[in-house]
Amino acid sequence: MSTAPTERVLVTGASGYIAGHVIKLLQEEGYSVRGTVRSLKNEAKIKHLHNLCPGAKHPLELVEADLDVESSWQPAVKDMMYVVHVASPFPLELSVNEDELIRQAREGTLAVLRACANEGSVKRVVLTSSVAAVDNSPQSNVIPLTEQNWSDVTQVDAYSKSKTLAEKAAWVFVKDLPEQKKFELVVINPAFVQGPVLHGSSCTSIVPIKRMLERQMPMLPALNFNIVDVRDVALAHVRAMTLPEAAGNRFICSNVNLWFSQMALLLDAVFRPQGYNVPTCTAPKLILRVVSLFDKSLRSLLPQVGVVHTFDNSKMRQVLKVEPRDVRDTIIEMAHSLIQGGFVKTTPGYRGPGGPEERQLYMAVKL
Numbered sequence: 001m002s003t004a005p006t007e008r009v010l011v012t013g014a015s016g017y018i019a020g021h022v023i024k025l026l027q028e029e030g031y032s033v034r035g036t037v038r039s040l041k042n043e044a045k046i047k048h049l050h051n052l053c054p055g056a057k058h059p060l061e062l063v064e065a066d067l068d069v070e071s072s073w074q075p076a077v078k079d080m081m082y083v084v085h086v087a088s089p090f091p092l093e094l095s096v097n098e099d100e101l102i103r104q105a106r107e108g109t110l111a112v113l114r115a116c117a118n119e120g121s122v123k124r125v126v127l128t129s130s131v132a133a134v135d136n137s138p139q140s141n142v143i144p145l146t147e148q149n150w151s152d153v154t155q156v157d158a159y160s161k162s163k164t165l166a167e168k169a170a171w172v173f174v175k176d177l178p179e180q181k182k183f184e185l186v187v188i189n190p191a192f193v194q195g196p197v198l199h200g201s202s203c204t205s206i207v208p209i210k211r212m213l214e215r216q217m218p219m220l221p222a223l224n225f226n227i228v229d230v231r232d233v234a235l236a237h238v239r240a241m242t243l244p245e246a247a248g249n250r251f252i253c254s255n256v257n258l259w260f261s262q263m264a265l266l267l268d269a270v271f272r273p274q275g276y277n278v279p280t281c282t283a284p285k286l287i288l289r290v291v292s293l294f295d296k297s298l299r300s301l302l303p304q305v306g307v308v309h310t311f312d313n314s315k316m317r318q319v320l321k322v323e324p325r326d327v328r329d330t331i332i333e334m335a336h337s338l339i340q341g342g343f344v345k346t347t348p349g350y351r352g353p354g355g356p357e358e359r360q361l362y363m364a365v366k367l
Helices: 017-028 043-051 070-077 098-119 158-175 204-213 230-242 260-274 285-292 296-304 314-318 327-340 355-363
Strands: 008-011 032-037 061-064 082-085 124-128 184-190 192-194 224-229 250-253 256-259
Touching (some): 017 032, 017 082, 017 230, 032 043, 070 098, 082 098, 082 230, 098 124, 124 230, 184 230, 192 204, 192 230, 204 260, 224 327, 230 250, 250 314, 256 327, 260 327, 260 355
Parallel strands (some): 032 061, 082 124
Antiparallel strands (some): 224 256
16 A cells, blocks of 8 residues: 555554554554654563564654643644554453543543643544443353443443543533634444563453463453454544544444353363363353452443344445454464463463464354
């Protein structure tokens, strides 16, 4: 793809899990990319960003900006044509101060949008929301949820409430802009993002597979998530940035639902022969309730035990032309990236990615 020199893109939260993949893809497609980080002094979080695309036509530019410092965003968006706003608080534990989480998500989003409106060069903003803003209530749904659905903030956890209120605030803000400050808005609503990790800092998405590989839990909670590959999510962001028909739309990015036990079976097939003792048994809810008395993160997940949320990804596939990859590849490739990236201890028997023979092994696992 050939892009003009003026097609400059700002990606917020550049050191994050999704943002790293977005930056890599944008650079591969020839865009000039600026990324925001909270501190340029944090080498552990930013060093790898300059090597995401070694042959990039334009070197990555990094600047400091903080969701809590509104004045930091005006210089960040200067001269940008597109803004991909990925940065948002995503706590490693969901048992956090609800008011603070909501404030930061909502006000941080509005700070970025205000800067875009005042800049004048920004043509379109792509905002990363979540299916948590579509529905994350403690009740299963029978009919797949669509972009028309919104979470009831009286029935969801603090994170889901923060994503819902932040996204709604964004739509209202853009709708109410005076004509001379108008820009287009597109929202991406990913399901539970999995897939290879590019960066060196921890994130919530790695927790389930890390805990399974390290057997931090002897039995698995009966939790079900719709899994989507981080590379598909990144592609959705990039496509949503320029497609004319994407403007003014939400896009659910989802693939298939898996129970933790199914994820564990995939990991067990590949990594048990390499010395990883992956738990495969599901814990009764009574045991989970007892354990949750000592584990705050588990306590916050109890309402979702046994609950299944399904999502309709037809808009993602038909409008953005993103076809989700096989979820088996997503899980196994993520596991390898966690081991090779130092998130999970390497066993003496670990052999690294095994190519076609390994893929044949895990593709045989029935889900």
